[in-house]
Amino acid sequence: MADETLSTNPESTEPDLSASAQPPAPILTLREKHPLATRWMHWLNFPLLGLMIWSGLMIYWADSEAGGMHSHAVYRIGIGSWTLFRLFPDAFYDKLGLTFSLAKGLSWHFFLMWLFGINGLLYVLYTFISGAWRDLLPGRHALRDAWHVFLHDLHLRREKPSQGKYNAAQQIAYTLIILAGAGSILTGLAIYKPTQLHWLTTLLGGYEFARFLHFWLTMGYVVFFVIHVIQVAIAGWNNFRAMVAGFELVQATNGGAGLNHEEQR
């Protein structure tokens, strides 16, 4: 939808525009970006996932060597019997007040799982019904484009890859995070009911491996969260506000054909 020459290299075209006789005056417009439902589900997910991780850590504590009662092969970084680092150190649990709280962690985890799961399910349903999935699902050249976005973000590549509402890297990230959410629910069910749902547990590589997956998916969320927050901070206020208020301000020249580069993020 964006004008190629304007959006891909605005710095070089702007002087041309100002040099011409009567450039069309840019008009500030308010463009809808994120629907109300998406915004609520996005922000609701933030405390829900945070509390799921908080209660999950209380459960892990009971099974981690540091501070807990049992060492477990899952909550560490290492290969085979060689361990580089154990998750998590005593001080981590102590500082966050997560020690000796297995029962508390379980009761919160098995209460919040409903809210987390329902919110996630509603998001997926809404995305499909509203058609928003078209903006989110990566296209055929997504991997190549995402690589270009990556290089551009690191200032290793000058041209910004063309994009719709989201760039290819965003599409991949936002799709993977939903798949990860589904993975968390499936691996969670597999370790919540490993006997009643033993077919699922077996399908996921067994009780121990399902726990491994459940744990590292969560670590993936933490990594996603950090990168996400950094990217949002870089993208700026206009982008952030769109996730709260739903709209973004764009510079449109006569009828909104040309879009200012600042709305690209």
Next chain:
Amino acid sequence: MSLDDEPQSLFGANEGAKDPDDAVRAQARRRTRRSFLAGAVGAAGLYGAWRWILGRPEIGQVPAPLRHALDFNADISHAIFGNRGLAPTFPISHAVSDVRVNGVIGLDPALRLDRWCLQVKNLADAQNSPHYFANVNIWKYADDPSIMAQDDSLDTYVDGEGNLDRENGLPKGPEPGLLLTMDAIRALPHVEMVTQLKCIEGWSEVVHWGGARLSDFIHAYPPARGAHGRLPRYVGLETPDRQYYVGLRMDDAMHPQTLLCYEINGQPLSIDHGAPLRLVTPLKYGIKHLKQIGSISFSDARPRDYWMENAYDYDEGH
């Protein structure tokens, strides 16, 4: 540039300008303000819900809404799975030879096995049995003083004559029922199974159990049926000293893999593993596998459960 809707413009920094974009900016400010306000109300609502949950009366040391959620989850699980599903079984070669001992609450290491009796309460037609007693609570479990002397950390409650002190939760009135010996349990069909014992703390072990099905026991010693004509809804088990106690739904008790277990790896239970008789129910976590059964009772009301009183789920099915 003119795309200057920075946060400070929320507070009217651009008042009075004549720019045609001002109307748009004003609209943007209005919507932003409204959305942040809605967000704040939402956040306050969540925080309020959090405070409300924490402020509710506790049931078994868990705020009532969370306790109801745990019970709701158990109802869903029972509705979906019933007691149809079987826990996976393993070849005997997978069973560990040295089974882990984890938890000794209510376990009396000095219990005299020759003075052990299983108290069974709330049975139908109990008075016609030769094992009938008008009050099974008169039975005195006793400790072996020589074993007691070896370890002063033993978790038992013994009076001056070596009899167990069983005051914890002892019913006020007499309870009629049967007093059975191990012979009665061994007379039931013997079954062996190799299943995984899962601890709620996270570890698990494959164990080779031997004993009698609790369902066979219940058929041999049928509980009294209430006015509804069905089996009572719950089975309660307690240790001789009444320090540890669990409750099971009847469908869990009737599950073909729920055993009154008296053997591990073909050998009689050691005292650490709950001699002479313990519960094994592989659809539940280890905390339901009560060691050293002293009494079995039946009721429609949910029997007390040690770990439920200590903030865990009542059902503990997995």
